[in-house]
Amino acid sequence: MKKNRALFLTAVASxxxxxxxxSSMIALALHSIQKDFHLSFSTVSWLISSFYLASAVAQxxxxxxxxxxxxxKTFLTGLILVALSALGAPLASTFLMLLIMRLFQSIGSSAIYPSGMALIRDHIKDRQASALAVLSIFASAMVALGPTIGGFLIVLxxxxxxxxxxxxxxILSFLLGWYMFPKDIKQDKSHMKELFSHLDFLGIGFFAAGMVFFLWFLLSFEEKIHYL
Incomplete structure (x- = not known):
């Protein structure tokens, strides 16, 4: 049981x-991307802004x-989206394509977190708090180590x-998750429709559009605000 617990947590945490x-590695890559695609800093900074915006909406x-x-299903689909971005981003011939791959990365990785938390809540009953603490430790460590890891990778x-x-x-998370996570319980269509009705798609769209235009407005200032 301890072995299964460790593998289960490894699948979720990875x-x-x-x-x-x-989210933390990209900061050190902005200069290289800006140089390769001949962009201004305000344009290339959308790689950061769009990631956080998509995460805020997607989670x-x-x-x-x-x-x-x-x-x-949601957890594994999120991993597939991140894999598509990891494959497509290095092959991007335009900045727009790179930005789209970055959005895939953000949406995919954002889908993984709530699904992983729910999987632990539903299937790990013994010492559940310590299991959730493992996720927090992994997340905090990656935020702290991301710039260092990114620096080494950019040099290489x-x-x-x-x-x-x-x-x-x-690959590690997908293979372990495929075998360790229990199968999803099939929902009946009426219950699925009820859950879907609770999603405010119009509000989500207005929030995302408002944040995009607000960021666009802020990034349009070259030096300072001109009131007149």
């Missing part, structure tokens, strides 16, 4: 750490989607390396 890891939404379609393989580094964690 997946949930992807969001804080990728509560994907948490509810996990309730509807199942936590295991330039900015694409900060995307490639995701693959070992994705």
């Amino acid at each position: 997946g949930t750490m992807l969001n804080p890891l990728n 509560p939404v994907t948490g509810k989607i996990g309730d509807i379609f199942g936590r295991k 393989g330039n900015w694409p390396a900060i995307f490639w580094v995701n693959f070992p964690f994705i």
Whole structure:
């Protein structure tokens, strides 16, 4: 049982750490990306802003989607999205393509966290607090170590390396999750419709659009605010 518990936690932790890891590594890669794509700093900084904005929108939404379609499916789908971004970002020929891959990375890694928390809550009853503490430790460690890891990777393989580094964690989390996570309970259609009705898609859209335009407004200032 202890072995199963350790493998279960490893599957969840190696997946949930992807969001804080990728949010912190990108800072050191901005200069290289800016130089390769010939961008201004305000433009390249959208790689950071869009990641946090997508995470803010995606985490509560994907948490509810996990309730509807199942936590295991949502967790593994999030890993697949991060894998697609890790594969597509280094091959991006334009900044727009790179930004889209970054959004995939953000949405995928944001889907993993609430699903992972729910999986632990539902299937680990013994010393549950310590299990949740493991996730917090992993997340905090990745935020702290992300810039250092990113610096080494950029020296070794330039900015694409900060995307490639995701693959070992994705593979480990996916394989362990596939075998260790119990199958999702199939929901009946009426219950799924009821859960879907609780999602405020219009409000989500207005919030996302408002934040995008607000960030766009702030990033449009070159030096300072001109009142007149």
